[in-house]
Protein backbone atom coordinates (compact mmCIF):
# COMPACT_ATOMS: atom_id res chain seq x y z
CA UNK A 186 0.00 0.00 0.00
CA UNK A 187 1.08 3.60 -0.69
CA UNK A 188 -0.77 5.85 1.72
CA UNK A 189 -4.30 4.48 1.54
CA UNK A 190 -3.97 3.46 -2.09
CA UNK A 191 -3.44 0.02 -3.60
CA UNK A 192 0.16 -0.26 -4.85
CA UNK A 193 1.41 0.56 -7.40
CA UNK A 194 0.03 4.07 -7.70
CA UNK A 195 -1.29 4.44 -11.25
CA UNK A 196 -1.13 7.88 -12.85
CA UNK A 197 -2.15 8.89 -16.37
CA UNK A 198 -0.43 12.01 -17.68
CA UNK A 199 -2.07 13.46 -20.79
CA UNK A 200 0.19 15.48 -23.10
CA UNK A 201 3.87 14.69 -23.59
CA UNK A 202 5.33 18.18 -23.84
CA UNK A 203 7.70 19.62 -21.23
CA UNK A 204 5.06 19.83 -18.47
CA UNK A 205 4.00 16.21 -19.05
CA UNK A 206 7.56 14.92 -18.86
CA UNK A 207 8.40 17.04 -15.82
CA UNK A 208 5.25 15.78 -14.07
CA UNK A 209 6.13 12.16 -14.95
CA UNK A 210 9.76 12.63 -13.88
CA UNK A 211 8.83 14.15 -10.53
CA UNK A 212 6.31 11.38 -9.82
CA UNK A 213 8.87 8.70 -10.64
CA UNK A 214 11.56 10.39 -8.55
CA UNK A 215 9.36 10.97 -5.56
CA UNK A 216 7.71 7.57 -5.42
CA UNK A 217 10.27 5.26 -7.04
CA UNK A 218 9.13 1.81 -8.03
CA UNK A 219 5.75 2.22 -6.41
CA UNK A 220 4.32 4.26 -9.27
CA UNK A 221 3.27 3.41 -12.80
CA UNK A 222 3.09 6.47 -15.09
CA UNK A 223 1.33 6.24 -18.45
CA UNK A 224 2.05 9.26 -20.63
CA UNK A 225 -0.47 9.73 -23.45
CA UNK A 226 -0.19 11.98 -26.49
CA UNK A 227 -2.51 12.60 -29.41
CA UNK A 228 0.51 12.63 -31.77
CA UNK A 229 2.60 9.55 -32.54
CA UNK A 230 5.64 11.55 -31.32
CA UNK A 231 6.44 12.97 -27.87
CA UNK A 232 7.95 16.31 -26.66
CA UNK A 233 5.06 18.67 -27.56
CA UNK A 234 6.31 22.16 -28.40
CA UNK A 235 9.94 21.06 -28.15
CA UNK A 236 9.33 19.18 -31.41
CA UNK A 237 6.51 21.22 -32.94
CA UNK A 238 6.93 24.72 -31.49
CA UNK A 239 10.54 25.66 -30.76
CA UNK A 240 12.08 27.33 -33.80
CA UNK A 241 14.23 24.92 -35.85
CA UNK A 242 17.21 27.30 -35.70
CA UNK A 243 17.24 26.97 -31.89
CA UNK A 244 18.71 23.47 -31.51
CA UNK A 245 20.12 24.26 -28.05
CA UNK A 246 16.61 24.81 -26.69
CA UNK A 247 15.52 21.52 -28.28
CA UNK A 248 18.37 19.65 -26.60
CA UNK A 249 16.25 19.59 -23.42
CA UNK A 250 14.62 16.53 -25.04
CA UNK A 251 17.57 14.51 -23.64
CA UNK A 252 16.11 15.05 -20.17
CA UNK A 253 12.76 13.72 -21.39
CA UNK A 254 14.36 10.65 -22.96
CA UNK A 255 16.06 9.88 -19.66
CA UNK A 256 12.71 10.05 -17.89
CA UNK A 257 11.19 7.83 -20.59
CA UNK A 258 13.72 5.11 -19.76
CA UNK A 259 12.74 5.01 -16.07
CA UNK A 260 11.14 1.86 -14.69
CA UNK A 261 7.41 2.38 -14.33
CA UNK A 262 7.12 4.79 -17.31
CA UNK A 263 5.24 4.06 -20.53
CA UNK A 264 4.54 6.29 -23.54
CA UNK A 265 1.32 5.83 -25.50
CA UNK A 266 1.39 8.01 -28.63
CA UNK A 267 -1.42 8.46 -31.15
CA UNK A 268 -4.04 8.35 -28.38
CA UNK A 269 -6.35 11.34 -28.12
CA UNK A 270 -8.29 11.85 -24.93
CA UNK A 271 -11.80 12.84 -25.95
CA UNK A 272 -11.64 10.75 -29.14
CA UNK A 273 -9.82 7.45 -28.55
CA UNK A 274 -10.50 7.36 -24.81
CA UNK A 275 -12.66 9.51 -22.57
CA UNK A 276 -11.79 11.42 -19.43
CA UNK A 277 -14.21 9.19 -17.50
CA UNK A 278 -12.45 6.04 -18.70
CA UNK A 279 -9.10 7.39 -17.49
CA UNK A 280 -10.54 8.38 -14.13
CA UNK A 281 -11.90 4.86 -13.68
CA UNK A 282 -8.56 3.18 -14.45
CA UNK A 283 -6.09 5.47 -12.63
CA UNK A 284 -5.68 6.89 -9.13
CA UNK A 285 -4.87 10.24 -10.73
CA UNK A 286 -5.02 11.91 -14.13
CA UNK A 287 -2.77 14.90 -14.85
CA UNK A 288 -3.60 17.06 -17.87
CA UNK A 289 -0.58 18.70 -19.49
CA UNK A 290 -2.03 19.27 -22.95
CA UNK A 291 -0.72 22.80 -23.52
CA UNK A 292 -2.62 25.58 -25.27
CA UNK A 293 -2.93 24.49 -28.85
CA UNK A 294 -4.96 27.31 -30.43
CA UNK A 295 -3.66 30.72 -31.43
CA UNK A 296 -5.73 33.79 -30.56
CA UNK A 297 -7.25 35.37 -33.62
CA UNK A 298 -7.60 39.02 -34.53
CA UNK A 299 -11.15 40.23 -34.55
CA UNK A 300 -10.85 42.82 -37.32
CA UNK A 301 -12.39 43.12 -40.78
CA UNK A 302 -10.51 41.10 -43.39
CA UNK A 303 -8.86 38.73 -40.90
CA UNK A 304 -10.62 35.87 -42.66
CA UNK A 305 -8.96 36.64 -46.03
CA UNK A 306 -6.60 34.05 -47.52
CA UNK A 307 -3.06 35.11 -46.67
CA UNK A 308 -3.93 36.08 -43.09
CA UNK A 309 -2.94 33.27 -40.71
CA UNK A 310 -2.34 32.51 -37.09
CA UNK A 311 1.39 32.48 -36.41
CA UNK A 312 0.85 29.28 -34.43
CA UNK A 313 -0.26 27.55 -37.67
CA UNK A 314 2.84 28.81 -39.46
CA UNK A 315 5.02 27.55 -36.58
CA UNK A 316 3.35 24.12 -36.67
CA UNK A 317 3.76 24.06 -40.48
CA UNK A 318 7.49 24.75 -40.58
CA UNK A 319 7.98 22.30 -37.71
CA UNK A 320 6.27 19.46 -39.60
CA UNK A 321 3.26 18.99 -37.30
CA UNK A 322 1.16 16.22 -38.92
CA UNK A 323 -2.04 18.29 -38.64
CA UNK A 324 -0.46 21.29 -40.38
CA UNK A 325 1.80 19.84 -43.05
CA UNK A 326 -0.73 20.37 -45.86
CA UNK A 327 -1.20 24.07 -45.22
CA UNK A 328 -0.25 26.68 -47.80
CA UNK A 329 1.53 29.93 -46.99
CA UNK A 330 1.90 32.29 -49.93
CA UNK A 331 5.48 33.56 -49.84
CA UNK A 332 5.33 35.16 -53.29
CA UNK A 333 4.85 38.76 -52.07
CA UNK A 334 7.79 40.94 -51.04
CA UNK A 335 6.36 41.97 -47.68
CA UNK A 336 4.97 40.06 -44.70
CA UNK A 337 3.45 41.62 -41.59
CA UNK A 338 3.68 39.96 -38.18
CA UNK A 339 1.26 41.21 -35.54
CA UNK A 340 2.32 40.89 -31.89
CA UNK A 341 5.42 41.55 -29.86
CA UNK A 342 6.20 38.26 -28.11
CA UNK A 343 8.91 35.66 -28.69
CA UNK A 344 6.69 33.75 -31.11
CA UNK A 345 6.40 36.89 -33.28
CA UNK A 346 10.21 37.10 -33.35
CA UNK A 347 10.48 33.37 -34.14
CA UNK A 348 8.25 33.62 -37.20
CA UNK A 349 9.87 36.88 -38.35
CA UNK A 350 13.31 35.27 -38.06
CA UNK A 351 12.22 32.10 -39.88
CA UNK A 352 11.01 34.28 -42.78
CA UNK A 353 14.34 36.12 -42.77
CA UNK A 354 16.82 33.25 -42.54
CA UNK A 355 18.97 32.53 -45.58
CA UNK A 356 18.80 29.13 -47.29
CA UNK A 357 22.24 28.39 -45.82
CA UNK A 358 21.04 29.10 -42.28
CA UNK A 359 17.87 27.04 -42.78
CA UNK A 360 19.56 24.08 -44.41
CA UNK A 361 21.28 22.94 -41.23
CA UNK A 362 18.03 22.82 -39.24
CA UNK A 363 15.26 20.26 -38.79
CA UNK A 364 12.70 22.49 -40.55
CA UNK A 365 10.22 20.19 -42.32
CA UNK A 366 11.48 19.45 -45.84
CA UNK A 367 8.48 20.99 -47.63
CA UNK A 368 8.82 24.18 -45.56
CA UNK A 369 12.55 24.30 -46.20
CA UNK A 370 11.92 24.28 -49.94
CA UNK A 371 9.12 26.84 -49.70
CA UNK A 372 11.21 29.17 -47.52
CA UNK A 373 14.21 28.82 -49.82
CA UNK A 374 12.05 29.96 -52.76
CA UNK A 375 10.40 32.71 -50.74
CA UNK A 376 10.14 36.17 -52.33
CA UNK A 377 9.66 37.88 -48.96
CA UNK A 378 12.16 40.71 -48.57
CA UNK A 379 10.71 42.69 -45.69
CA UNK A 380 9.08 41.47 -42.50
CA UNK A 381 7.30 44.18 -40.53
CA UNK A 382 6.65 43.33 -36.86
CA UNK A 383 3.92 45.43 -35.25
CA UNK A 384 3.73 45.95 -31.48
CA UNK A 385 0.55 47.59 -30.23
CA UNK A 386 2.40 49.20 -27.31
CA UNK A 387 5.84 50.74 -26.89
CA UNK A 388 9.31 49.18 -26.83
CA UNK A 389 9.39 48.86 -23.05
CA UNK A 390 6.13 46.90 -23.10
CA UNK A 391 7.30 44.40 -25.72
CA UNK A 392 6.91 40.86 -24.37
CA UNK A 393 9.93 39.35 -26.13
CA UNK A 394 13.13 38.66 -24.25
CA UNK A 395 16.54 40.27 -24.78
CA UNK A 396 18.49 37.29 -26.21
CA UNK A 397 15.77 36.71 -28.83
CA UNK A 398 15.75 40.43 -29.69
CA UNK A 399 19.52 40.61 -29.92
CA UNK A 400 19.56 37.60 -32.25
CA UNK A 401 17.69 39.63 -34.88
CA UNK A 402 20.76 41.82 -35.21
CA UNK A 403 22.97 38.85 -36.03
CA UNK A 404 21.20 37.37 -39.05
CA UNK A 405 23.36 36.59 -42.08
CA UNK A 406 20.90 37.74 -44.71
CA UNK A 407 18.68 40.29 -43.00
CA UNK A 408 19.12 43.83 -41.73
CA UNK A 409 17.17 45.01 -38.72
CA UNK A 410 15.56 48.43 -38.66
CA UNK A 411 13.93 50.47 -35.93
CA UNK A 412 12.61 54.00 -36.48
CA UNK A 413 14.26 56.19 -33.79
CA UNK A 414 10.93 58.07 -33.41
CA UNK A 415 9.22 54.78 -32.47
CA UNK A 416 11.39 54.25 -29.41
CA UNK A 417 11.07 57.70 -27.90
CA UNK A 418 9.41 56.90 -24.59
CA UNK A 419 6.19 58.48 -23.44
CA UNK A 420 6.18 60.08 -19.97
CA UNK A 421 4.78 57.04 -18.14
CA UNK A 422 7.25 54.62 -19.73
CA UNK A 423 10.12 57.00 -19.02
CA UNK A 424 9.06 57.28 -15.37
CA UNK A 425 8.81 53.47 -15.19
CA UNK A 426 12.30 53.12 -16.66
CA UNK A 427 13.73 55.49 -14.07
CA UNK A 428 11.85 53.88 -11.19
CA UNK A 429 13.13 50.91 -9.21
CA UNK A 430 10.51 48.71 -10.88
CA UNK A 431 12.23 48.45 -14.27
CA UNK A 432 14.30 45.29 -14.58
CA UNK A 433 17.76 44.95 -16.06
CA UNK A 434 16.00 43.17 -18.96
CA UNK A 435 13.81 46.25 -19.60
CA UNK A 436 16.87 48.48 -19.73
CA UNK A 437 18.79 46.07 -21.95
CA UNK A 438 15.83 45.77 -24.32
CA UNK A 439 15.81 49.52 -24.82
CA UNK A 440 19.57 49.57 -25.26
CA UNK A 441 19.42 46.89 -27.96
CA UNK A 442 16.57 48.67 -29.75
CA UNK A 443 18.46 51.99 -29.60
CA UNK A 444 21.51 50.29 -31.11
CA UNK A 445 19.32 48.87 -33.90
CA UNK A 446 17.85 52.34 -34.52
CA UNK A 447 21.34 53.78 -34.90
CA UNK A 448 22.53 51.10 -37.35
CA UNK A 449 23.38 51.75 -40.97
CA UNK A 450 21.80 49.34 -43.44
CA UNK A 451 24.20 46.60 -44.50
CA UNK A 452 22.23 46.11 -47.74
CA UNK A 453 21.38 42.53 -46.91
CA UNK A 454 18.83 40.69 -49.07
CA UNK A 455 16.09 40.98 -46.45
CA UNK A 456 15.15 43.18 -43.55
CA UNK A 457 13.09 42.96 -40.40
CA UNK A 458 11.42 46.24 -39.39
CA UNK A 459 10.30 46.50 -35.77
CA UNK A 460 7.46 49.02 -35.37
CA UNK A 461 5.83 50.09 -32.12
CA UNK A 462 2.54 51.67 -31.07
CA UNK A 463 0.84 50.28 -34.17
CA UNK A 464 -2.28 48.11 -34.40
CA UNK A 465 -3.91 46.72 -37.51
CA UNK A 466 -7.57 47.75 -37.74
CA UNK A 467 -8.33 46.24 -41.14
CA UNK A 468 -6.87 43.66 -43.48
CA UNK A 469 -7.42 44.91 -47.02
CA UNK A 470 -7.91 42.74 -50.10
CA UNK A 471 -10.60 41.56 -52.48
CA UNK A 472 -9.79 37.87 -52.83
CA UNK A 473 -6.76 37.67 -50.60
CA UNK A 474 -4.57 39.85 -48.40
CA UNK A 475 -3.20 42.86 -50.25
CA UNK A 476 -2.45 45.30 -47.43
CA UNK A 477 -2.89 46.03 -43.74
CA UNK A 478 -4.38 49.29 -42.49
CA UNK A 479 -2.58 50.28 -39.34
CA UNK A 480 -3.57 52.81 -36.73
CA UNK A 481 -1.02 54.62 -34.57
CA UNK A 482 -1.59 54.17 -30.83
CA UNK A 483 -0.65 56.19 -27.80
CA UNK A 484 -0.20 54.84 -24.32
CA UNK A 485 -2.61 55.77 -21.57
CA UNK A 486 -1.41 56.43 -18.00
CA UNK A 487 -1.99 52.73 -17.17
CA UNK A 488 0.14 51.73 -20.18
CA UNK A 489 -2.65 50.34 -22.35
CA UNK A 490 -2.78 51.14 -26.06
CA UNK A 491 -5.31 53.75 -27.24
CA UNK A 492 -5.90 54.35 -30.95
CA UNK A 493 -5.29 57.81 -32.42
CA UNK A 494 -6.81 58.98 -35.71
CA UNK A 495 -3.52 58.55 -37.56
CA UNK A 496 -3.47 55.61 -39.97
CA UNK A 497 -1.20 54.20 -42.66
CA UNK A 498 -1.47 51.33 -45.12
CA UNK A 499 1.23 48.70 -45.46
CA UNK A 500 1.19 46.56 -48.61
CA UNK A 501 1.68 42.89 -47.76
CA UNK A 502 0.83 39.46 -49.11
CA UNK A 503 1.14 37.53 -45.85
CA UNK A 504 -0.09 38.44 -42.37
CA UNK A 505 0.83 36.32 -39.36
CA UNK A 506 -1.09 37.03 -36.21
CA UNK A 507 1.00 36.24 -33.13
CA UNK A 508 -1.03 37.45 -30.17
CA UNK A 509 -0.86 34.50 -27.78
CA UNK A 510 -2.37 31.04 -27.41
CA UNK A 511 -5.37 29.54 -25.65
CA UNK A 512 -6.27 26.02 -24.62
CA UNK A 513 -9.14 23.85 -25.85
CA UNK A 514 -11.77 22.20 -23.67
CA UNK A 515 -11.55 18.45 -23.06
CA UNK A 516 -14.96 16.83 -22.65
CA UNK A 517 -15.64 16.21 -18.97
CA UNK A 518 -12.81 18.44 -17.67
CA UNK A 519 -13.84 21.84 -16.21
CA UNK A 520 -12.62 24.69 -18.42
CA UNK A 521 -12.18 28.38 -17.76
CA UNK A 522 -13.40 29.95 -21.01
CA UNK A 523 -12.16 33.43 -20.10
CA UNK A 524 -8.57 32.33 -19.50
CA UNK A 525 -8.55 29.47 -21.99
CA UNK A 526 -7.17 27.08 -19.36
CA UNK A 527 -8.40 24.10 -17.32
CA UNK A 528 -10.24 25.31 -14.21
CA UNK A 529 -7.79 24.69 -11.34
CA UNK A 530 -6.33 25.78 -8.05
CA UNK A 531 -2.50 25.57 -8.21
CA UNK A 532 -2.87 22.39 -10.28
CA UNK A 533 -5.80 20.66 -8.58
CA UNK A 534 -8.63 20.67 -11.11
CA UNK A 535 -11.64 22.35 -9.55
CA UNK A 536 -15.35 22.38 -10.28
CA UNK A 537 -16.26 25.25 -12.58
CA UNK A 538 -16.83 28.48 -10.69
CA UNK A 539 -15.53 27.06 -7.38
CA UNK A 540 -12.25 26.18 -5.66
CA UNK A 541 -13.53 22.72 -4.83
CA UNK A 542 -11.05 20.12 -6.11
CA UNK A 543 -12.14 17.11 -8.10
CA UNK A 544 -10.42 14.16 -6.43
CA UNK A 545 -7.65 12.65 -8.54
CA UNK A 546 -7.68 15.20 -11.39
CA UNK A 547 -4.76 17.61 -11.90
CA UNK A 548 -3.19 19.89 -14.46
CA UNK A 549 0.21 21.44 -15.18
CA UNK A 550 1.96 23.61 -17.77
CA UNK A 551 0.34 26.13 -20.12
CA UNK A 552 -3.12 24.53 -19.82
CA UNK A 553 -2.90 25.16 -16.06
CA UNK A 554 -1.49 28.70 -15.94
CA UNK A 555 -1.73 30.03 -19.52
CA UNK A 556 0.98 30.36 -22.17
CA UNK A 557 3.82 32.06 -20.34
CA UNK A 558 7.44 31.55 -19.40
CA UNK A 559 10.22 29.46 -20.87
CA UNK A 560 10.43 25.66 -21.03
CA UNK A 561 12.00 25.45 -17.56
CA UNK A 562 9.02 27.33 -16.07
CA UNK A 563 6.99 24.20 -16.72
CA UNK A 564 9.26 22.18 -14.47
CA UNK A 565 8.44 24.28 -11.42
CA UNK A 566 4.78 24.31 -12.43
CA UNK A 567 4.63 20.51 -12.86
CA UNK A 568 6.43 19.95 -9.55
CA UNK A 569 3.90 22.16 -7.76
CA UNK A 570 1.07 20.04 -9.18
CA UNK A 571 2.71 16.69 -8.44
CA UNK A 572 3.49 17.80 -4.86
CA UNK A 573 -0.23 18.47 -4.36
CA UNK A 574 -1.03 15.06 -5.87
CA UNK A 575 1.40 13.44 -3.43
CA UNK A 576 -0.13 15.40 -0.52
CA UNK A 577 -3.54 14.06 -1.58
CA UNK A 578 -2.09 10.57 -1.82
CA UNK A 579 -0.64 10.81 1.68
CA UNK A 580 -3.94 12.15 3.03
CA UNK A 581 -5.91 9.29 1.41
CA UNK A 582 -7.76 11.66 -0.91
CA UNK A 583 -7.07 9.76 -4.16
CA UNK A 584 -9.90 7.55 -5.37
CA UNK A 585 -9.02 3.91 -6.02
CA UNK A 586 -9.39 2.85 -9.66
CA UNK A 587 -12.38 0.68 -10.40
CA UNK A 588 -11.16 -0.67 -13.72
CA UNK A 589 -8.02 -2.37 -14.91
CA UNK A 590 -5.35 -0.24 -16.57
CA UNK A 591 -4.30 -3.18 -18.77
CA UNK A 592 -7.87 -3.71 -19.95
CA UNK A 593 -8.17 -0.03 -20.78
CA UNK A 594 -4.91 -0.03 -22.77
CA UNK A 595 -6.02 -3.16 -24.68
CA UNK A 596 -9.35 -1.48 -25.41
CA UNK A 597 -7.62 1.65 -26.73
CA UNK A 598 -5.20 -0.51 -28.72
CA UNK A 599 -8.09 -2.13 -30.54
CA UNK A 600 -9.32 1.29 -31.71
CA UNK A 601 -6.07 3.14 -32.35
CA UNK A 602 -2.50 2.20 -33.35
CA UNK A 603 -0.73 3.06 -30.09
CA UNK A 604 2.89 4.16 -30.52
CA UNK A 605 5.03 2.89 -27.64
CA UNK A 606 8.28 4.50 -26.55
CA UNK A 607 10.14 1.82 -28.53
CA UNK A 608 8.05 2.80 -31.57
CA UNK A 609 8.99 6.46 -31.06
CA UNK A 610 12.65 5.47 -30.75
CA UNK A 611 12.40 3.76 -34.13
CA UNK A 612 11.04 7.00 -35.64
CA UNK A 613 13.73 9.00 -33.85
CA UNK A 614 16.57 6.80 -35.14
CA UNK A 615 15.18 6.89 -38.64
CA UNK A 616 14.82 10.70 -38.68
CA UNK A 617 18.30 11.21 -37.26
CA UNK A 618 19.82 8.84 -39.80
CA UNK A 619 18.19 10.77 -42.65
CA UNK A 620 19.42 14.01 -41.08
CA UNK A 621 22.98 12.79 -40.68
CA UNK A 622 23.33 12.34 -44.43
CA UNK A 623 22.41 16.03 -44.90
CA UNK A 624 24.28 17.56 -41.96
CA UNK A 625 20.98 18.24 -40.16
CA UNK A 626 19.82 17.09 -36.71
CA UNK A 627 17.00 15.10 -38.29
CA UNK A 628 14.69 14.97 -41.28
CA UNK A 629 11.21 14.86 -39.84
CA UNK A 630 8.54 12.45 -40.92
CA UNK A 631 5.47 14.63 -41.15
CA UNK A 632 2.53 12.53 -42.18
CA UNK A 633 0.73 10.62 -39.48
CA UNK A 634 0.42 7.42 -41.51
CA UNK A 635 4.13 7.57 -42.29
CA UNK A 636 4.98 8.03 -38.60
CA UNK A 637 2.78 5.08 -37.65
CA UNK A 638 4.29 2.93 -40.37
CA UNK A 639 7.79 3.80 -39.19
CA UNK A 640 6.95 3.18 -35.52
CA UNK A 641 5.62 -0.25 -36.44
CA UNK A 642 8.64 -1.20 -38.57
CA UNK A 643 11.55 -3.12 -37.07
CA UNK A 644 14.38 -1.09 -38.55
CA UNK A 645 12.69 2.19 -39.33
CA UNK A 646 14.42 1.94 -42.69
CA UNK A 647 11.80 3.54 -44.85
CA UNK A 648 13.89 5.63 -47.21
CA UNK A 649 13.39 9.35 -47.40
CA UNK A 650 10.04 10.93 -46.68
CA UNK A 651 8.23 11.91 -49.87
CA UNK A 652 9.77 15.17 -51.03
CA UNK A 653 8.47 18.63 -50.52
CA UNK A 654 6.08 19.09 -53.38
CA UNK A 655 3.97 16.26 -52.03
CA UNK A 656 0.97 18.30 -50.98
CA UNK A 657 -0.83 21.21 -52.59
CA UNK A 658 -0.21 23.08 -49.36
CA UNK A 659 3.53 22.80 -49.47
CA UNK A 660 4.38 25.22 -52.27
CA UNK A 661 5.86 28.68 -51.91
Ligand code: NAP
Pocket residue numbers: 339340341342343344345347384385386390391392393397464507508509510556557558559
Ligand atom coordinates in the same frame (compact mmCIF):
# COMPACT_ATOMS: atom_id res chain seq x y z
P1 NAP B 1 3.33 36.54 -25.40
O1 NAP B 1 4.72 36.57 -24.92
O2 NAP B 1 2.23 36.55 -24.40
O3 NAP B 1 3.13 37.79 -26.41
C1 NAP B 1 1.90 38.08 -26.98
C2 NAP B 1 1.99 39.41 -27.69
O4 NAP B 1 0.76 39.64 -28.36
C3 NAP B 1 2.21 40.61 -26.76
O5 NAP B 1 3.12 41.49 -27.35
C4 NAP B 1 0.82 41.23 -26.70
O6 NAP B 1 0.84 42.63 -26.51
C5 NAP B 1 0.35 40.96 -28.12
N1 NAP B 1 -1.09 41.07 -28.27
C6 NAP B 1 -2.05 40.45 -27.55
N2 NAP B 1 -3.27 40.79 -28.02
C7 NAP B 1 -3.05 41.65 -29.03
C8 NAP B 1 -3.90 42.34 -29.92
N3 NAP B 1 -5.23 42.22 -29.86
N4 NAP B 1 -3.34 43.15 -30.86
C9 NAP B 1 -2.01 43.28 -30.96
N5 NAP B 1 -1.14 42.64 -30.15
C10 NAP B 1 -1.67 41.83 -29.20
O7 NAP B 1 3.00 35.26 -26.32
P2 NAP B 1 3.85 34.42 -27.36
O8 NAP B 1 4.76 35.23 -28.17
O9 NAP B 1 2.82 33.60 -28.03
O10 NAP B 1 4.75 33.49 -26.43
C11 NAP B 1 4.16 32.56 -25.50
C12 NAP B 1 5.21 32.15 -24.48
O11 NAP B 1 6.20 31.34 -25.11
C13 NAP B 1 5.96 33.33 -23.88
O12 NAP B 1 6.20 33.09 -22.53
C14 NAP B 1 7.25 33.34 -24.65
O13 NAP B 1 8.33 33.95 -23.98
C15 NAP B 1 7.49 31.85 -24.84
N6 NAP B 1 8.38 31.62 -25.99
C16 NAP B 1 9.71 31.60 -25.71
C17 NAP B 1 10.61 31.46 -26.75
C18 NAP B 1 12.08 31.47 -26.46
O14 NAP B 1 12.45 31.42 -25.30
N7 NAP B 1 12.94 31.54 -27.44
C19 NAP B 1 10.16 31.31 -28.07
C20 NAP B 1 8.78 31.34 -28.31
C21 NAP B 1 7.90 31.50 -27.24
P3 NAP B 1 0.44 43.28 -25.08
O15 NAP B 1 1.63 43.11 -24.22
O16 NAP B 1 0.13 44.68 -25.44
O17 NAP B 1 -0.76 42.51 -24.58
